[in-house]
Amino acid sequence: xxxxxxxxxxxxxxxxxxxxxxxxxxxxxxxxxxxxxxxxxxxxxxxxxxxxxxxxxxxxxxxxxxxxxxxxxxxxxxxxxxxxxxxxxxxxxxxxxxxxxxxxxxxxxxxxxxxxxxxxxxxxxxxxxxxxxxxxxxxxxxxxxxxxxxxxxxxxxxxxxxxxxxxxxxxxxxxxxxxxxxxxxxxxxxxxxxxxxxxxxxxxxxxxxxxxxxxxxxxxxxxxxxxxxxxxxxxxxxxxxxxxxxxxxxxxxxxxxxxxxxxxxxxxxxxxxxxxxxxxxxxxxxxxxxxxxxxxxxxxxxxxxxxxxxxxxxxxxxxxxxxxxxxxxxxxxxxxxxxxxxxxxxxxxxxxxxxxxxxxxxxxxxxxxxxxxxxxxxxxxxxxxxxxxxxxxxxxxxxxxxxxxxxxxxxxxxxxxxx
Numbered sequence: 001x002x003x004x005x006x007x008x009x010x011x012x013x014x015x016x017x018x019x020x021x022x023x024x025x026x027x028x029x030x031x032x033x034x035x036x037x038x039x040x041x042x043x044x045x046x047x048x049x050x051x052x053x054x055x056x057x058x059x060x061x062x063x064x065x066x067x068x069x070x071x072x073x074x075x076x077x078x079x080x081x082x083x084x085x086x087x088x089x090x091x092x093x094x095x096x097x098x099x100x101x102x103x104x105x106x107x108x109x110x111x112x113x114x115x116x117x118x119x120x121x122x123x124x125x126x127x128x129x130x131x132x133x134x135x136x137x138x139x140x141x142x143x144x145x146x147x148x149x150x151x152x153x154x155x156x157x158x159x160x161x162x163x164x165x166x167x168x169x170x171x172x173x174x175x176x177x178x179x180x181x182x183x184x185x186x187x188x189x190x191x192x193x194x195x196x197x198x199x200x201x202x203x204x205x206x207x208x209x210x211x212x213x214x215x216x217x218x219x220x221x222x223x224x225x226x227x228x229x230x231x232x233x234x235x236x237x238x239x240x241x242x243x244x245x246x247x248x249x250x251x252x253x254x255x256x257x258x259x260x261x262x263x264x265x266x267x268x269x270x271x272x273x274x275x276x277x278x279x280x281x282x283x284x285x286x287x288x289x290x291x292x293x294x295x296x297x298x299x300x301x302x303x304x305x306x307x308x309x310x311x312x313x314x315x316x317x318x319x320x321x322x323x324x325x326x327x328x329x330x331x332x333x334x335x336x337x338x339x340x341x342x343x344x345x346x347x348x349x350x351x352x353x354x355x356x357x358x359x360x361x362x363x364x365x366x367x368x369x370x371x372x373x374x375x376x377x378x379x380x381x382x383x384x385x386x387x388x389x390x391x392x393x394x395x396x397x398x399x400x401x402x403x404x405x406x407x408x409x410x411x412x413x414x415x416x417x418x419x
């Protein structure tokens with residue numbers, strides 16, 4: 001068996017089996033087998049070369065593109081005044097950056113908004129959307145999950161509710177074929193100004209009337225084919241990317257000047273730091289943390305790395321807390337069922353949500369302020385960082401418990417979070 005010269009690479013071996021599962025491990029590639037290893041290495045090299053060429057062509061094409069600057073909407077100051085919170089200094093600078101990109105430059109915007117979870121990136125995006133749609137263009141908001149797309153739809157529907165000419169719609173897999181066909185017709189005819197959805201928005205069936213802006217939330221969560229589709233849009237329209245944990249390529253392009261970037265490092269005034277605890281898993285510890293949150297009237301996220309672990313956790317919780325309403329959420333559930341579970345959790349009807357990392361991006365449930373992560377060693381550092389950001393978003397103190405089964409596999413950096 002070949003050794004993997006990657007720090008803590010053993011985590012990779014648990015891609016298919018959890019630590020307690022007694023199954024035969026998957027076969028690993030052998031470095032001395034030219035019939036397989038060399039082919040894979042060459043395939044990877046060619047893929048990287050192709051990606052570099054495509055990136056260079058894309059950015060050369062964007063540099064040659066020209067579009068007339070957008071007009072600053074007359075109602076811009078009114079829209080800004082309707083934001084119910086005091087913007088942070090970094091938010092104000094990001095507002096200035098995107099306004100300059102859109103109203104003073106002729107080259108399409110390609111800006112990364114990089115900020116911690118809960119620091120107000122969505123409001124920055126909505127300021128950009130307001131400028132674009134007020135000038136007669138459409139905006140597409142792309143989210144990696146149905147849960148996040150639904151949340152963006154709810155937030156934007158409320159934020160733009162005072163502007164009847166700006167219509168917001170969501171396009172998702174939960175809709176029937178007739179509903180989708182009707183939406184596509186409205187999008188094509190220009191009757192919808194803001195379209196929110198998942199990668200379904202990238203299908204060839206979509207024909208936008210006058211698309212001006214693409215907002216991509218958590219770009220790192222999309223697959224290779226989806227990123228290629230996104231790149232095809234980038235050649236001719238304005239693009240705004242939002243992320244707390246951008247992929248190295250995106251960050252490198254920003255640092256080297258190929259993309260503009262706005263850094264949001266100032267937390268909202270009411271934000272309280274999340275307390276994080278790292279320890280070996282025990283049911284008693286998990287139950288104690290859950291009971292403390294329920295006692296103060298809050299709700300709990302209970303996260304596991306794989307779908308097959310959900311049933312065991314759910315049964316354990318039901319046996320221990322039979323009177324507490326619970327629900328589950330994962331990527332294999334029907335979209336409508338996921339949406340229903342999240343709605344019940346959001347309104348407080350459900351007290352404990354047992355789920356996979358599907359909830360790691362953008363979910364904002366102010367009353368859910370305890371996060372239990374079981375098998376924390378099987379999550380990447382960026383995933384743990386995003387998960388931790390789901391709690392403590394309402395000015396109330398949040399708690400994250402990272403429970404591991406094998407301490408040797410837990411990220412060294414994650415270990416330093418315990419305080």
